[in-house]
Amino acid sequence: MIHIINKYNRQYYSDVLRNMFQLRHKIFVEQKGWNLLAQEDGLEIDQFDTDETIYFLKLDENSNILGGMRLVPTVVDTQLGTIFKDWCDFKPAPVGKNTYEWSRYFIADKKYRSPAGYPVHYELFFSILEFAVYRGIRNLTGFLEAVTLPRLNALPWDIEYLGNMVTYGGVGDEPKGRGAAVMVGVNERMLRITKRMKGIKKPYLALPIGDMGPARQIACTPEVCFRYLTFLEEHPEHANMLAAMSSMIIDSPKDRRAAIIEVFDGIAQDEAMAGFDASFAKVVAPTSYSLSVQ
Numbered sequence: 186m187i188h189i190i191n192k193y194n195r196q197y198y199s200d201v202l203r204n205m206f207q208l209r210h211k212i213f214v215e216q217k218g219w220n221l222l223a224q225e226d227g228l229e230i231d232q233f234d235t236d237e238t239i240y241f242l243k244l245d246e247n248s249n250i251l252g253g254m255r256l257v258p259t260v261v262d263t264q265l266g267t268i269f270k271d272w273c274d275f276k277p278a279p280v281g282k283n284t285y286e287w288s289r290y291f292i293a294d295k296k297y298r299s300p301a302g303y304p305v306h307y308e309l310f311f312s313i314l315e316f317a318v319y320r321g322i323r324n325l326t327g328f329l330e331a332v333t334l335p336r337l338n339a340l341p342w343d344i345e346y347l348g349n350m351v352t353y354g355g356v357g358d359e360p361k362g363r364g365a366a367v368m369v370g371v372n373e374r375m376l377r378i379t380k381r382m383k384g385i386k387k388p389y390l391a392l393p394i395g396d397m398g399p400a401r402q403i404a405c406t407p408e409v410c411f412r413y414l415t416f417l418e419e420h421p422e423h424a425n426m427l428a429a430m431s432s433m434i435i436d437s438p439k440d441r442r443a444a445i446i447e448v449f450d451g452i453a454q455d456e457a458m459a460g461f462d463a464s465f466a467k468v469v470a471p472t473s474y475s476l477s478v479q
Contacts, residue, residue, distance in 0.1 A: 186391035197395025397428035
């Protein structure tokens with residue numbers, strides 16, 4: 186399952202995020218030899234890991250990390266706007282509220298396939314595209330390694346090169362690598378074509394409530410996932426209640442879910458009792474729970 190983690194729900198993923206930074210150090214420093222990123226504490230954290238950073242992580246049923254990436258809004262400092270600026274020799278990387286930078290893409294388990302048959306990189310690519318369409322993001326930029334570019338070129342995505350292929354590294358015992366700065370245009374049509382082309386039918390996004398969620402893996406539709414994220418942004422004080430209600434609904438027999446949700450809906454409408462507003466009822470609406478166990 187892909188978990189989307191931002192500043193509004195990261196407190197429920199504290200252990201997972203620490204494991205991610207450790208894994209990034211293992212992959213990028215110890216395995217790839219990017220020694221400039223080395224840290225004594227074994228955590229690969231740079232200046233672009235801020236409160237505004239959004240993480241996409243593929244977790245298994247034991248919360249082991251199988252792959253991940255991050256998105257950074259371009260209204261703050263980014264790689265292509267600072268340290269990799271000279272690599273955009275065709276045109277400067279665009280900036281603005283509708284443009285995000287994609288970086289720190291990694292796969293920890295290249296042999297993994299989901300029950301639906303998806304490799305890790307497919308689920309990561311699809312999740313970032315779903316999120317971009319939902320948030321009105323029009324462009325994704327980033328410096329991508331040469332090994333990753335064929336995977337993108339195999340998808341029906343609008344890819345524009347912002348610069349020539351460049352060779353990096355080679356300082357001291359650091360290995361050399363090749364890559365290019367690119368921009369991917371995002372729209373709903375591209376998302377539909379991509380999912381149809383790859384036969385994506387089953388949900389692959391997780392409820393974004395971290396260790397507050399049910400013990401078993403629950404996949405939900407993008408609409409449900411993003412509804413949760415929006416609610417947590419608007420009502421962080423009700424996160425525990427949302428998780429408890431969600432777990433109760435998920436763990437209930439299907440023929441009882443509607444009745445339970447009706448009770449929750451009544452609570453949500455009574456601000457004097459619970460302090461919720463109408464948006465809470467939408468989060469736990471019966472139509473929200475198009476769920477499958479993975």
